[in-house]
Amino acid sequence: xxxxxxxxxxxxxxxxxxxxxxxxxxxxxxxxxxxxxxxxxxxxxxxxxxxxxxxxxxxxxxxxxxxxxxxxxxxxxxxxxxxxxxxxxxxxxxxxxxxxxxxxxxxxxxxxxxxxxxxxxxxxxxxxxxxxxxxxxxxxxxxxxxxxxxxxxxxxxxxxxxxxxxxxxxxxxxxxxxxxxxxxxxxxxxxxxxxxxxxxxxxxxxxxxxxxxxxxxxxxxxxxxxxxxxxxxxxxxxxxxxxxxxxxxxxxxxxxxxxxxxxxxxxxxxxxxxxxxxxxxxxxxxxxxxxxxxxxxxxxxxxxxxxxxxxxxxxxxxxxxxxxxxxxxxxxxxxxxxxxxxxxxxxxxxxxxxxxxxxxxxxxxxxxxxxxxxxxxxxxxxxxxxxxxxxxxxxxxxxxxxxxxxxxxxxxxxxxxxxxxxxxxxxxxxxxxxxxxxxxxxxxxxxxxxxxxxxxxxxxxxxxxxxxxxxxxxxxxxxxxxxxxxxx
Numbered sequence: 001x002x003x004x005x006x007x008x009x010x011x012x013x014x015x016x017x018x019x020x021x022x023x024x025x026x027x028x029x030x031x032x033x034x035x036x037x038x039x040x041x042x043x044x045x046x047x048x049x050x051x052x053x054x055x056x057x058x059x060x061x062x063x064x065x066x067x068x069x070x071x072x073x074x075x076x077x078x079x080x081x082x083x084x085x086x087x088x089x090x091x092x093x094x095x096x097x098x099x100x101x102x103x104x105x106x107x108x109x110x111x112x113x114x115x116x117x118x119x120x121x122x123x124x125x126x127x128x129x130x131x132x133x134x135x136x137x138x139x140x141x142x143x144x145x146x147x148x149x150x151x152x153x154x155x156x157x158x159x160x161x162x163x164x165x166x167x168x169x170x171x172x173x174x175x176x177x178x179x180x181x182x183x184x185x186x187x188x189x190x191x192x193x194x195x196x197x198x199x200x201x202x203x204x205x206x207x208x209x210x211x212x213x214x215x216x217x218x219x220x221x222x223x224x225x226x227x228x229x230x231x232x233x234x235x236x237x238x239x240x241x242x243x244x245x246x247x248x249x250x251x252x253x254x255x256x257x258x259x260x261x262x263x264x265x266x267x268x269x270x271x272x273x274x275x276x277x278x279x280x281x282x283x284x285x286x287x288x289x290x291x292x293x294x295x296x297x298x299x300x301x302x303x304x305x306x307x308x309x310x311x312x313x314x315x316x317x318x319x320x321x322x323x324x325x326x327x328x329x330x331x332x333x334x335x336x337x338x339x340x341x342x343x344x345x346x347x348x349x350x351x352x353x354x355x356x357x358x359x360x361x362x363x364x365x366x367x368x369x370x371x372x373x374x375x376x377x378x379x380x381x382x383x384x385x386x387x388x389x390x391x392x393x394x395x396x397x398x399x400x401x402x403x404x405x406x407x408x409x410x411x412x413x414x415x416x417x418x419x420x421x422x423x424x425x426x427x428x429x430x431x432x433x434x435x436x437x438x439x440x441x442x443x444x445x446x447x448x449x450x451x452x453x454x455x456x457x458x459x460x461x462x463x464x465x466x467x468x469x470x471x472x473x474x475x476x477x478x479x480x481x482x483x484x485x486x487x488x
Contacts, residue, residue, distance in 0.1 A: 022157035023323075024164070024316025027309050030381045032388045035291045040399035062287060062475045067189055069284040069469075074277065075192055078265055082188050083181070085266025092173075092180040099170035103487045106166040109159045112151035116333075119144045143342045146333035156323045161316035167484040168310035175303035178476050182299060186470035188264045190463050193279070195257040197459030198250050200279040204451055205247035212240040212444070219437070232437035239441055243448070281458035283402070283465035288472065291392060297473035298391050302481060304384040311377040318370040324358035391471065398468035405464060409457045416454055419447040 062069075067079045083089065124139040154160055216236040222228035262272035295301055332350030336342040359366065426443040429435040 021155070022160060022316060023319035024157060024161045024313050027312045029305060030308055030384055032295070032385050034295070035392070038288065038291060038396060038399060040396050040403060041288060062469060062472060064475050066469050066474045067185065069286075070189075070280075070282075072280060074274070075189060078188060078192065078261065079185055081265040081267075082184060086184050086264060087266060088184055089177070089181050092177040096170070096173045096177045099166070099173040100482075100487050103163065103166045103170050103484075106159075106163045107488065109152070109162065110154070112149050112328075114147060114149045116145070116147050118146070140337060141339075142335070142337055143339055144333065144335045145342070146331060146335075149330040151328045153326055153328070155326065156320035157316050158320035158325075161313040161320070164484075165310045165313035165317065167487050168306045168313060170487050171481050171484075172303040172306035172310065174481055175299040175306060175478075178299035178480070179303060182470060182474045182476065184264055185474065186466055188261060189466045191257045191260050191264070193459055193462040193466065195254060195261070195274065196277060196279040197455055197462075198254045198257070199276045200455050200458070201452055202247060202250050202254075202276070203278070204448075204455060205243060205250070208448055208451075209240065209243050209247060212236070212243055215440075215444075216240050228437065235437055235441050239444065279455070279458060279462070281462055283461055286465060286468050286472070288395070288399070288468075291395075294391055294395065294472065295388065296478040297476060298387075298471075299473065299476055301384070301387050301391060302478045304380070304387040306481075308377070308380045308384050311373070311380040315370070315373045315377060318366070318373040321359070321366045321369065324356055327355045327357065329353065329355060394471035395468065398464050398471055401464040402461065402468065405457060405461045409454065409461060412450065412454045412457055416447070416450045419443070419450045423447050 065076075065079065067075055119142075121142045121144070122139065123142070152159070216233070219228050219232050219236045223230060223233050258272065258274055259269035261274065262269040265272070289297070330350070330352040332348070332352075334342055334347045335349055336344070336347040341347055423440070423443040423446075426435060426439045430437055430440045
């Protein structure tokens, strides 16, 4: 008996120190083509252009609360509310906590599972059973305190790769959380500047309505004195009412943006309101950095890369199924028919021994599972590379938008100035009796259209700068992802 325990002890020590064999391929981050510089930022473009300029690579990267770059206290307050009350962020945070708990669940497989099921069983033999080997009607009590322990050594890396896969998914979910946070932060800023553009447009229309009202009053006086015709009065009235209708129509879009901001900040739309304020169209100089830095700055890229690592580990899990699994089991405890002798040495019992399990035939199930794992790995690699390509596109798109909008806005401001001059000339010629009032109406409509276009271009410039910051990852960095040790 002693020799059996010695052999078993030596075997257990060997199993404890046996490192096994990891069947997962060695993980290497997928390679991606990275341009040396952004196409939309040639060296001669680092100059100030219409209140917006390219930031040099030496200016560093975006840090912290990126929205503070806009120097808007109202926007700062809304973004702070969003980060504490937005329900999409709360949902993503809960998903991360679930993934982190699953890592702990996977790690538990490294250790033995110990269970116990104590019992006290009272039994009585039938007094009418003539075939019973015990005295009829006898009553007995059996006290049992068993313990069962099982442990599966991780010979082929199945448990190890399951833990790696769970940890990689948790890291990806942490990156998803930051991506959701960045998306809703950018959406809030986007809605905010569109709302402010509507405020600016409403102010423009209100001032235009005042001017049109004065022009209508003047035209009526001229009609009463016989200088102007009733047709001129009708045209002036039509233009005034049309512009009033346009100003009223803006209320629909403004209300919708206000309601959207309420939801983003976790507030009921019925109790939320934003006062009118002018559009501060001064986009900041965004530090773009180098294209290679984008791989570490965007949370969606980090999430995609971590899922590649997860898929790589899953290959190891499926390949380990081809090899036998060994389970060490121990059962022992105390059993007695008397409570007085229940916890004595003679009441002990035990059984122990290893169990080896090997699948002999499964009609290709394990092979198919491995093929699935390899295909899923290839899919995650393709998804990662597509995410990187899309990120470069988004940065280039918004750099191009800012560059072109800067020049377009300058040209549009010149068009507004020309339209104002044309209106002044039309008014002088009308008052002099040279031209009809129709020329004045046309000049006024042209000026208003150009002024509204200028406001919309300012809004597009601000939202493009927000989209650029989002495309650059905000102020996030992949170094902020929790490590596998922190996920324990």
